[in-house]
Amino acid sequence: MLEDLTGKLETVLKKIRGQGKITENNIDESLREIRRVLFDADVNYKVVSKFISDVKERSLGQNVLNSITPGQLIVKIINDELIKLMGSEKSEIKFSDRIPSVIMLVGLQGSGKTTFSAKLAKYLKSKGKNPLLAACDIYRPAAIEQLKILGKQISIPVYANEKEKNALKISEEAVQFAKQNARDTLIIDTAGRLAIDEEMMNEVSALKKALKPEEILFVVDSMTGQDAVNTAQAFHDRLDFDGIVLTKLDGDTRGGAALSIKAVVNVPIKFSGIGEKLDAIEQFHPDRMASRILGMGDIVSFVEKAQSEFDLSQSSKLEEKLRRNKFDYNDFLSYLNQIKKMGSLSGLISMIPGAGKILKNQEIDDKVLVKIESVIQSMTKKERENPHIINGMRRRRIADGSGNTIQHVNRVIKQFEDMQKMIRQFSRDQGRGLMKKMKIPAGMMKDFKI
Secondary structure, eight states: OOHHHHHHHHHHHHHHHTOSSOOHHHHHHHHHHHHHHHHHTTOOHHHHHHHHHHHHHHHTSHHHHTOSSHHHHHHHHHHHHHHHHHTSSOOOOOOOSSSSEEEEEEOOTTSSHHHHHHHHHHHHHHTTOOEEEEEEOOSSTTHHHHHHHHHHHTTOOEEOOTTOOOHHHHHHHHHHHHHHTTOOEEEEEEOOOSSOOHHHHHHHHHHHHHHOOSEEEEEEEGGGTHHHHHHHHHHHHHHOOSEEEEEOTTSSOOSHHHHHHHHHHOOOEEEEEOSSSTTOEEEOOHHHHHHHHTTOOOHHHHHHHHHHHSOHHHHHHHHHHHHTTOOOHHHHHHHHHHHHHTOOHHHHHHTSTTHHHHTTTOOOOTHHHHHHHHHHHTSOHHHHHOGGGOOHHHHHHHHHHHTOOHHHHHHHHHHHHHHHHHHHHHHHHTTSOHHHHOOOOTTSGGGGOO
16 A cells, blocks of 8 residues: 555655754755655645645754654654645544435546445445445446445345436435335445546536435545546535545555545545455545555554454454464464455555565565465365374375475465464463564565465
């Protein structure tokens, strides 16, 4: 996520931290480099100018110049200004007492509206809502079918009327369907275009007027950079939308949209899409995003993901097995499955402070988990339950059965043994500052590149 921007900013911040004394000259030099980095990231030039001006004004304060560690304090100022740039605090979706509350998604074709519709429905369902999806994109081929397939995957109904060619009529029918079926939230997937045109704007304006949605979310592909900001402004002028959704934030994006869009249209970023899976959605936290951009990680989001995805009863059983020294490959497989639920490895690792530096230029491939699973699944029941019996002959058979080399099987066995030791240590140290003691076993990360 924003690796290029993060890497360049880390280089500049390292120089700032190393300054024994902060003067106006070295502040100017550092800010010139930051300005260049932000322009390279395709951040709006007006946003860059104000950001640099605000950081310089705070950095030249007497308290900073006389600080014992002025470099660290300036880094904090940059962090604070980034947070302010992206919205200061998270923004919630608005709901009303009426049934259903209507959420309308708008944006250009290809921005990811349809996929995000399903992601949002799944997210709201996990929060206790009872959503309904409405397929109102009557122009794009297979758009309705795509939404139906996504709805089926997350067990959420989709209202569609392929015979009707009027999006407003379909949306009004969807409202009635939601009322009759006790659906408290209606998510409208509207049509997009390859570029802004008057026909599209008239249609979404008519939908807003008729439906009076509690929330209009503008969905934008964050990889489009400055163009995303220009499109957002055009939509906002017509619709006065309530929030922004940044999709594809996990891609090779320069970060310009994330850093510019809120400041330009003065509307909060509410969600970000961070992958293709239907649970790859995050509520947008400006402070956490600033921390990630500056290479400081986001341990709060990491812990929240763990708490939401890990099965507590299963974790308790694992803990009990560890106490009795009975942790086997079946448990290891169960543990890996829970990690997979948390999202992509690259996304998880980006949340861990300092992990970006450790794994710089290394490929983080989610297929590594699949390969580890294939090794474990090639073991017999007896081997899974009694890891100590796996000798050289058995390793050869496991390698052949899983389509891997003996070297890879040996690495998986080594990882299992390291995991045993690490979790046993966690169990002993529970409640005594686990995060300080957590270390990645030596050599374990090289296996992410397969």
